[in-house]
Amino acid sequence: MTDGSPSPDTTRERIIAAAEQLFRDIGFQKTTVADIARTLSMSPANVYRFFASKKDINEAVAERMTGRKRNRIEAVAKEPGTARERMRRLLTEMHVMMAEFADADAKIQEMVAVAIAESWSVIHNHIRDLDTIIANVVREGIAEGEFSDVDPEVAGPCVRAAMTRFCHPSVLVMCRDIPQPTLDEQIDFILAALGAGRQGAPRRAGETARAS
Structure with a gap:
């Protein structure tokens, strides 16, 4: 009782x-x-x-916020459709969420800027979660024959890094007046890289480049 x-x-x-x-x-x-x-x-x-401490409260609030974003992205990644379609939708959703954030909540943006600058653990955990979600879609795309046979654990961080212009709060604001690449162009480039199977695609862990 x-x-x-x-x-x-x-x-x-x-x-x-x-x-x-x-x-x-x-x-x-x-x-x-x-x-x-x-x-x-x-x-x-x-x-x-x-x-x-107050710092623990700060990090708990940040975890609450990143958790909501993670849930939105994870839901998109699990929607019906091919791996390429889901990758496009989840990368678009990552950008939409960050654009919404950049256009509002100025006082919350201050906290996020400090969290990034001070490398709060919640930021590292959020990045790891994003990499895992992306890697899972890459893995499914490989199994379905849509993507090249790359290492998903390497491709995940590479794809996330390639979206920095559209998904990092500070970079997004700084690049707003730079016309290219557009969001669609950037995602097209990422999908082409995942599906091209070129020598420059992310290699599996432990592999080394062949001598030409």
């Missing part, structure tokens, strides 16, 4: 949700643990029962 009080997991989620809203309203650097506690009608000491 329970006494009707929220579970620790529920309280933790309430703290993260309140922190995210405050980050959007006043910025993550201006938000204090006392602000979060006040919003939830609890004491700062109670917040510290669930998070050892």
Whole structure:
């Protein structure tokens, strides 16, 4: 039996949700643990029962946000269609999400910029998750005969890196006035590279280039 009080997991989620809203309203650097506690009608000491520091709350909010993005991309990757069609859709979705982010939530963008600059673990985990999702589609494309027989674990990071112009918040903003490549042109290039089977395609781990 329970006494009707929220579970620790529920309280933790309430703290993260309140922190995210405050980050959007006043910025993550201006938000204090006392602000979060006040919003939830609890004491700062109670917040510290669930998070050892404000930095831990920052990372939990970032994980919540990247988790939503990961779920959207993963859902697109699992939609019906050929591997090439799904790759195009998931790369497009990656760009759409980042464009939405770049056009709004200026105060949240500040947190993301700091997270990238300081190499928060949540950023590394998010990149790893994206690489895995892309690699899985590449693997399926190889099995279906749509892509060359490359190493999916190498191709995943290569594809993600090739989308930097369209999926990195700072680079996306800096390149907005540069006309080419367009998103479709970049994705066409990536799909051609995956399907070309040329010597320059990502090799399987441990392989070396043949001497010409």
